Amino acid sequence: MRITEHPILRYQKGPKVKFIYDGQEVEGYEGEPIAAALHAAGIKTLSHSHIENRPRGFFCAIGTCSSCLMTVDGVPNVRICVEKLKAGMCVETQQGKGVLR
Amino acid sequence: MINTQIAIIGGGPAGLRAALAAAQTGAKVLLLDNSDHLGGQLIKQTHMFFGSQQQFAGSRGIDIATRLATELRQFENVQIMLETTVLGIYEDGVLLAEQDDKVRKIKAERIIVAIGASERMLAFPNNDLPGVYGAGAAQTLMNVHGVRPGHRVLMVGAGNIGLIVTYQMLQAGVQVVGIVEAAPTIGGYLVHAAKVRRAGVPIYTSHTVKEAYGDGAVEGAIIWQLDEKWAPIPGTEQDLAIDVICLAVGLSPLSDLLWQAGCQMTYVPQLGGSVAVRNSLLCTTNQQIYIAGDVAGVEEASSAMVEGQVAGLGAALSLGLGGEQAHAMLADARGQLAALRSGPVGEKIRAGLSLVEKGVTADA
Numbered sequence: 237m238r239i240t241e242h243p244i245l246r247y248q249k250g251p252k253v254k255f256i257y258d259g260q261e262v263e264g265y266e267g268e269p270i271a272a273a274l275h276a277a278g279i280k281t282l283s284h285s286h287i288e289n290r291p292r293g294f295f296c297a298i299g300t301c302s303s304c305l306m307t308v309d310g311v312p313n314v315r316i317c318v319e320k321l322k323a324g325m326c327v328e329t330q331q332g333k334g335v336l337r
Numbered sequence: 338m339i340n341t342q343i344a345i346i347g348g349g350p351a352g353l354r355a356a357l358a359a360a361q362t363g364a365k366v367l368l369l370d371n372s373d374h375l376g377g378q379l380i381k382q383t384h385m386f387f388g389s390q391q392q393f394a395g396s397r398g399i400d401i402a403t404r405l406a407t408e409l410r411q412f413e414n415v416q417i418m419l420e421t422t423v424l425g426i427y428e429d430g431v432l433l434a435e436q437d438d439k440v441r442k443i444k445a446e447r448i449i450v451a452i453g454a455s456e457r458m459l460a461f462p463n464n465d466l467p468g469v470y471g472a473g474a475a476q477t478l479m480n481v482h483g484v485r486p487g488h489r490v491l492m493v494g495a496g497n498i499g500l501i502v503t504y505q506m507l508q509a510g511v512q513v514v515g516i517v518e519a520a521p522t523i524g525g526y527l528v529h530a531a532k533v534r535r536a537g538v539p540i541y542t543s544h545t546v547k548e549a550y551g552d553g554a555v556e557g558a559i560i561w562q563l564d565e566k567w568a569p570i571p572g573t574e575q576d577l578a579i580d581v582i583c584l585a586v587g588l589s590p591l592s593d594l595l596w597q598a599g600c601q602m603t604y605v606p607q608l609g610g611s612v613a614v615r616n617s618l619l620c621t622t623n624q625q626i627y628i629a630g631d632v633a634g635v636e637e638a639s640s641a642m643v644e645g646q647v648a649g650l651g652a653a654l655s656l657g658l659g660g661e662q663a664h665a666m667l668a669d670a671r672g673q674l675a676a677l678r679s680g681p682v683g684e685k686i687r688a689g690l691s692l693v694e695k696g697v698t699a700d701a
Contacts, residue, residue: 239483239509244383244397247483272482280467280554291553293467297474298378299371300455300591317474318372 237276253323270316270327271297271304282306282316283330306330310337341367341416343652344432344445346423346594349377350638351630351645352451353405358649358666359449360412362659367443368415369434371422375409376402377453378473379638381480383508384501387526391673392639399480401638426598430625447625447652450595451645454588454609454631459493462548464582468555472502472585479509487581491558492516495540499585500529506583507536514577517544517560519567546582547574555580588635598626607689608634614693617671618651619644627652634693636686640677646670 239247250266257274264273271282271294281291282304295303299318308314309326312334316327343359345352348370356368374380382398393401409415421436432443456471458464468487470478472494475486490511492503495518503513516533521543523530530540547559547569562573589610596602600613601622612634613621620627629648630641650667653659659666678686 237485237487239479239485241510242483243508245480245483249483268482272478272484275478275486276484282467285465290465291467292465293554294470294478295474296456296471297477301471320373 237278253321255321255323255325255327257327258329264321266323267320269297270306270308270314270319270321270325273321274316274327281329286332305334307334312336338431339367339441339443341365341443341445342656342658343367343447343449343649344369344443345449345451345649346432347377347451347453347630347632348372348375348406348417348419349451349453349630349641350379350401350405351453351632351641351648352377352449353402353409354642354645355449355451355627355629355649355652356415356645357405357409357412358646358670359653360409360415361666362650362653362663363414364653364656364658366412366415367445368409368417369421369423369432369443370417370419373420374402375406375417375419381473381476382501382638383480383505386639388637388639388677389673392642392677394639398638423594426594426626428599445625446656447627449627449629449645449648449652450613450632451629451641451648452591452594452632454590454635456584457587457589459546459584459586461546463550463555464546466549466551466555467553468551468580469549469582469584472498472583475581475583476502476505479511480505485509485511486583487555487579488512489514489579490581490583491546491560491577491579492583492585493546494518494585494587495520495523495525495530495542496585496587497525497529499583500525500533502583502585503533503538504529504536507533507538511581513538514579515560516540517546518542519545519563521565545569549582555582558582588631590632590635592632595621595626595628595632598623600626603693605634605689605692607685607692610635612693618654618667619648620651620655624655634686634689637677640674640686643670643673643677647674 283292307328342365379398379402388394424433490513592611627648629644
């Protein structure tokens with residue numbers, strides 16, 4: 237899913253790093269949004285609606301819509317479309333409204 | 338408490354130009370943005386702008402953002418706070434903002450709200466499936482982060498955003514199977530429409546999405562035709578195998594902060610939703626608060642930049658700064674706005690603005 241050639245743009249990426257998504261190891265580039273790394277890895281379901289438990293994915297990309305809230309390093313309701321990826325991060329699908337630990 | 342003369346919320350095209358104009362009058366300026374960069378949504382716009390030289394016609398959005406930000410950083414009277422989210426505006430002119438998980442208080446004599454707009458949703462069954470994106474979101478994913486939104490895309494909306502993002506998808510190596518447009522005609526500029534048509538992307542006017550389907554994510558969409566009364570015609574359904582639906586069905590002003598601040602608001606469909614009632618200097622019914630850009634009415638980045646200048650100069654002049662030079666710059670900016678909004682392209686925005694003016698007279 238990564239764009240390797242583009243007629244106008246050159247992408248400047250940080251170093252390649254590994255992180256954990258729901259227990260599995262995934263690769264991404266440091267400093268890009270967590271959502272970009274998950275999307276590039278083919279992971280589309282990010283959260284679920286509270287009542288019907290319907291899957292929700294990436295929608296606005298700029299931290300406005302709440303469709304991508306996940307638990308990151310134990311902190312719930314993180315907007316992963318604007319949260320930068322760091323090596324070793326633990327990204328988890330959130331159950332319900334999340335729990336503050 | 339941070340003290341400043343003019344606080345500007347939002348560092349997109351309107352906020353950047355407002356900050357520059359205010360800085361030129363010598364005002365102490367604080368520019369706040371919730372993202373990690375200046376330029377707002379300009380940073381994903383790889384296409385060249387129209388308008389005149391004063392609004393950087395012929396330049397790409399990404400380059401305009403860099404130019405304005407570099408220019409602004411030259412001013413010693415400008416402070417920039419990034420990754421700072423303004424949470425509220427209070428009666429005594431204090432802003433509450435969050436930065437690094439800490440709440441900060443900012444006291445400003447004037448506040449310019451330039452926070453832009455958000456993408457609209459469209460109602461159809463399964464519109465919440467993963468794979469349904471705002472067109473701007475798909476643009477961010479591709480142009481800023483270098484990731485394709487999917488393999489086969491249905492674009493909804495043939496306005497400028499739908500047409501431009503379609504072309505940018507082709508540039509990123511993504512297949513667009515078609516563009517549906519509920520109106521009987523293409524809303525965007527013909528130059529953009531011609532580009533995507535030449536690339537072989539069909540534009541289905543008088544068509545809309547009947548439903549999306551898929552197990553856990555979008556696997557396809559049914560589109561159907563609309564009659565002259567915009568009612569769907571049974572039997573015209575087409576099933577498209579796609580994994581992405583991109584919604585380019587317009588924007589709505591992000592008006593929350595202005596509602597919270599108690600500015601008088603009015604609903605104007607031509608401007609995209611609820612906007613603050615304002616005077617010709619873009620000052621709201623709260624004498625301390627000015628507006629500029631899409632939050633004042635959804636329009637183009639070029640007019641947002643000029644509105645930023647008007648608000649920046651208006652706010653500075655109200656503090657007794659700028660003098661004759663600011664008055665001259667203001668007259669020039671207002672002339673530019675009138676030119677941008679002239680002709681058939683500006684018809685909708687002119688109608689919207691005249692409704693805001695009527696709102697003012699009615700309440701006066």
